[in-house]
Amino acid sequence: MELADAGAYWFEGLVLSLFVLIGNPIIVIWIIARFGYSERTSFLTSVTVAQISEFSFIFAAMGLSMGLITQPVLSVVGIVGVITIALSSYMIVYSHQLYDLLRRTRLLRIFQARTGDDDERPRPELRDHVIVVGMNDLGRRVARRLHEKGETVLVVDTDGRKMSGLACHMLVGDIDYASTLEAAGLQGASMAISALRIENVNKLFVFRCRDAGIPVAVYASERPMREQLSEVGASYLVEARRSSGGRILRELERLQEAGP
16 A cells, blocks of 8 residues: 555545445344344444455455556555454444444434344243244245144244244244254254255254254255255155145154154
């Protein structure tokens, strides 16, 4: 970074730095809130992206070497990097104090995020419940039918909007993380079902369910994946195109009665 250019373009660097320090968190708060997370979680997450990364320097240096940008542009990137990386560090350190200040001023209300705290909101202690993961058409259909039959059902998805309209217990989270399965009460569940179409996630989910000693049913469309899921320990493979809703429920009832 040429210091002479940095001095000449300090105003541009300051404006872009403010956009990163303020604009980035605003965008992330809005996105996180749309996924059903609380106001507090949305804000604390957004603070962590209030800076440009070291990759910005790499891209800018490559652009300069290829003649795509000029030296003053590289200097502006350097200014933005110095300002945002330095200030965002303090924003992260004092993120809870910043949240309390903004909450009192009610500025965060414009994002229409759910009030409260995702970590502290009370959840009922569930036992002998059925965990249904993935609220696509198949997952919603299975969850609704199980609830209608009197089962205690907990639905899990990364997008809280997909769970709207279901008269079930709900959990927003990613089952890739053991903490999500712990919050879902996997150890105390009677069985688990995954309607996800993500192969690697399903394989890990099956392994953790079998490790917890509960029967698990997962969606599988192709023969190689069905074989792999069976080897990992899937109790039942759901094929949406071939299995009717009634047949799926009969098989699930049989698995519950048989146990792991």
